[in-house]
Amino acid sequence: MRILTVAFNPAIDQTVTLDRLVPGEVHRARSVRQNAGGKGVNVASCLADWGEDVSAYGLLGSDNAASFDALFAVKGIEDRFIRIAGTTRVNLKLVDPAGTTDINLDGIAVDPGRAEMVAATICDAAREGDLVVLAGSLPPGCPPDTYAALTARLRAIGCRVVLDTSGLPMKCALESAQPPHVVKPNRDELSQLLARPLPDMVALLEAARTLRDGGVALVVVSMGADGALFVSDEGALTARLAIGEVASTVGAGDAMVAGITAALAEEASLERTARLATAFAVAKLGMAGPNLPALASVHALAEEVIVTPIETAATTAAGETR
Numbered sequence: 001m002r003i004l005t006v007a008f009n010p011a012i013d014q015t016v017t018l019d020r021l022v023p024g025e026v027h028r029a030r031s032v033r034q035n036a037g038g039k040g041v042n043v044a045s046c047l048a049d050w051g052e053d054v055s056a057y058g059l060l061g062s063d064n065a066a067s068f069d070a071l072f073a074v075k076g077i078e079d080r081f082i083r084i085a086g087t088t089r090v091n092l093k094l095v096d097p098a099g100t101t102d103i104n105l106d107g108i109a110v111d112p113g114r115a116e117m118v119a120a121t122i123c124d125a126a127r128e129g130d131l132v133v134l135a136g137s138l139p140p141g142c143p144p145d146t147y148a149a150l151t152a153r154l155r156a157i158g159c160r161v162v163l164d165t166s167g168l169p170m171k172c173a174l175e176s177a178q179p180p181h182v183v184k185p186n187r188d189e190l191s192q193l194l195a196r197p198l199p200d201m202v203a204l205l206e207a208a209r210t211l212r213d214g215g216v217a218l219v220v221v222s223m224g225a226d227g228a229l230f231v232s233d234e235g236a237l238t239a240r241l242a243i244g245e246v247a248s249t250v251g252a253g254d255a256m257v258a259g260i261t262a263a264l265a266e267e268a269s270l271e272r273t274a275r276l277a278t279a280f281a282v283a284k285l286g287m288a289g290p291n292l293p294a295l296a297s298v299h300a301l302a303e304e305v306i307v308t309p310i311e312t313a314a315t316t317a318a319g320e321t322r
Ligand SMILES: Nc1ncnc2c1ncn2[C@@H]1O[C@H](COP(=O)(O)OP(=O)(O)OP(=O)(O)O)[C@@H](O)[C@H]1O
Pocket: 185, 186, 187, 221, 222, 223, 224, 225, 226, 227, 228, 239, 240, 241, 242, 243, 246, 249, 250, 251, 252, 253, 254, 255, 256, 278, 281, 282, 285
């Protein structure tokens, strides 16, 4: 089984650490770092750390591709990106003790023909049984049904598709007759998608089941420090793990998507999927950039994850399994 990742709109993440972010004030940065990123690239990077064979597809600006070239070389990721004229966006991540403020740019404008070139390259390479991760926003000019159309083509080939995006591109994919196998919205994205507030676990579960009724096999709703909700035909459960020191929250969701994909690759149960996904996410929180620590510590974290069947979670914490 092979894993293909797709990033139509990658980014270089510039992380600036401040003593305290105050709007309208002049700040002196405490530190600054840059890394190749964007959701699809982050997922590829974590999966490569886990030891998977990964081929990464998408569009890259040819003016500043060096950090991507270096990442792919170091991690042994097959580079199938199409280089286009221009500069890949630089997204700003402002970190202070209160959290991370993201300033994400639009990305290089492309015409639909470019998006189709990427889709054709992927569909040409994809084989029955492959796992394909589509992640991140679409750049300006890319039609909003790009993921929906690509998912339908990949499903026709016999691939399972994991989709992590938001807004209209996610809506199109979910409304399609051929929806993705897995989606991982975070709580806010799911609420926006369904245009209703999701104040508690009952509402979240109902929302996740709505997506399942539309044909998605596994719905994962990530909830930051509160963990994540996993819903499939095996049932529903929550998974969480407390973390001591957070190095960077950027890409925790992407590491979770990588963990879900690693679990799909081993045909894991819902509980094992929740353990791996949460372990990947929490392991990444301890690292700067889209990286996993030594695999032994990810395995150890997976054992530590607190998994709670949802019937129990909705009423009492007494049924926690460990
Ligand atoms: N502070 C935290 N403590 C423990 N676990 C966390 C924390 N923050 C994130 N996680 C883990 O990471 C997972 C993904 O985080 P989150 O819900 O913030 O994803 P996201 O919004 O998609 O993030 P991003 O867009 O930055 O990748 C959570 O479901 C949880 O398992």
